[in-house]
Amino acid sequence: MKWGxxxxxxxxxxxxxxWALADVMGQEASMLWHKEASLRGAQCVLLxxxxxxxxxxxxxxxARFSPIMESVAxxxxxxxxxxxxxxxxxxxxxxxxxxxxLTRNRTLSFICERVNVRVxxxxxxxxxxxxxxxxxxxxxxxxxxxxxxxxxxLRQMEERGQVILRYVDADGRESDAANPNGSMHAIAGVxxxxxxxxxxxxxxxxxVEAMLGGTDxxxxxxxxxxxxx
Amino acid sequence: MQVRVFVTPRKGxxxxxxxxxxxxxxxxxxxxxxxxxxGKYVVLEVAAKSAADAREQAHKMCERLLAxxxxxxxxxxxxxx
Numbered sequence: 001m002k003w004g005x006x007x008x009x010x011x012x013x014x015x016x017x018x019w020a021l022a023d024v025m026g027q028e029a030s031m032l033w034h035k036e037a038s039l040r041g042a043q044c045v046l047l048x049x050x051x052x053x054x055x056x057x058x059x060x061x062x063a064r065f066s067p068i069m070e071s072v073a074x075x076x077x078x079x080x081x082x083x084x085x086x087x088x089x090x091x092x093x094x095x096x097x098x099x100x101x102l103t104r105n106r107t108l109s110f111i112c113e114r115v116n117v118r119v120x121x122x123x124x125x126x127x128x129x130x131x132x133x134x135x136x137x138x139x140x141x142x143x144x145x146x147x148x149x150x151x152x153x154l155r156q157m158e159e160r161g162q163v164i165l166r167y168v169d170a171d172g173r174e175s176d177a178a179n180p181n182g183s184m185h186a187i188a189g190v191x192x193x194x195x196x197x198x199x200x201x202x203x204x205x206x207x208v209e210a211m212l213g214g215t216d217x218x219x220x221x222x223x224x225x226x227x228x229x
Numbered sequence: 230m231q232v233r234v235f236v237t238p239r240k241g242x243x244x245x246x247x248x249x250x251x252x253x254x255x256x257x258x259x260x261x262x263x264x265x266x267x268g269k270y271v272v273l274e275v276a277a278k279s280a281a282d283a284r285e286q287a288h289k290m291c292e293r294l295l296a297x298x299x300x301x302x303x304x305x306x307x308x309x310x
Contacts, residue, residue, distance in 0.1 A: 057269075058297055065294070094297065101300045103238075106245045148242060148300055182243065 001228045003029035004042030006072070006088075008063045012050030013085065013205055020205040021046075025221060034066040043228045044081040045072055047088025049141075049203060059102060059144050060090035069095055081125055081224060082197045086142055089189075089199030098192055098199045099157060100149035105142070106182030112141040114213065115180055117165040117188045117202055118172050124191055125227035126198040127164060129219050135172045136165070136216040138202035140180060140188075145201040147183035147190070154185055165189030165200055230275050230283045231308040236296045237268035271295055283307045 003021050007014045014031060021029035030040060034052075039045055052063035063069070069091070076082050076097055084092040092098040105111060114137055122132040130136065149157070157163055165188040169178040179186045181201070189200030204217030238244040244266055251265035273290075277283035287305045296303040 057294070061294060061297070101297055103242065103300055104245055106243060108245050108249060146243065150299075182245075 001225050002041050002043050004032045004039050004045045006032045006047050008034045008052035010051045011048050013048040017046050017048045017205040020208040024208045034068045037067050037071050039071050044224050047084035047091050049086030060094040063091045064095040076197050079196050084199040085203050092199045097197050102144050103146045104144050110143040111180050114139050116168050116170050118168040120163050121161040124195045126223050129223040137214050139206045140202050145181040147187040162191050164191050230277045232273050232275050232287045234271040234305040236301050236303045237266045239302050242300050280307045280310045
């Protein structure tokens with residue numbers, strides 16, 4: 001399967017994403033510079049974590065106007081698969097490809113730790129290799145990951161199954177203590193209403209080798225590969 | 230023409246920075262303080278035919294980039310208005 005990893009000025013996890021896809025999973029993955037318009041035939045576009053444009057103004061606010069984002073928006077409108085991790089999630093929200101926004105963690109601190117997230121909808125292209133209710137252990141590292149959306153929209157998203165990942169404890173139970181950043185509804189990852197665009201604060205690309213602490217991230221990428229079939 | 234844009238967190242949106250500062254002010258004895266919000270102040274020069282033109286341009290800039298209407302409110306002042 002062909003993947004495109006977008007590199008913005010300030011992207012940090014682009015090389016790790018490429019490593020996860022190409023070296024660990026044997027996928028055909030190439031880097032896409034933010035000033036390019038071509039997605040080079042990618043079947044899935046990944047927007048990586050980092051601090052695109054220094055996070056100036058708001059996280060993702062400036063990156064969303066990069067030339068490549070016009071192509072990503074068209075690709076998504078045509079049903080193409082797009083995944084954004086961390087800063088990539090913020091860019092997708094700013095670009096209105098995903099509902100909601102990500103704001104400063106309630107603790108005001110940068111959080112770098114492993115968290116447990118529960119799969120709330122295992123029938124999406126991004127989670128089909130997992131099972132409903134499965135708890136994944138993935139790292140997070142962000143200062144602005146508090147997911148916010150209007151309550152009416154959140155209700156609709158919950159009904160449609162757009163909430164894909166939720167922060168929980170190791171036993172899969174929701175609690176305030178298990179919500180690291182204060183996200184509304186403990187949301188860690190959401191999809192659009194067509195389920196071809198997915199954003200998540202955790203980093204699946206940092207969880208692809210046992211020696212680095214876990215391989216649950218592979219389940220997300222394998223789901224996408226299966227979906228592209 | 231100078232335009233001064235003020236962006237603040239929307240009512241109802243958690244503003245942990247504002248809350249922390251409010252807490253700190255109170256602990257300094259400023260008991261009268263409430264509803265502290267931390268926002269952004271953007272100053273820009275706009276080539277405009279009139280204040281109304283500058284206002285219209287500023288409005289578009291706020292909607293497209295300077296603020297995220299989902300989580301932020303904005304107001305602006307146009308020089309000479």
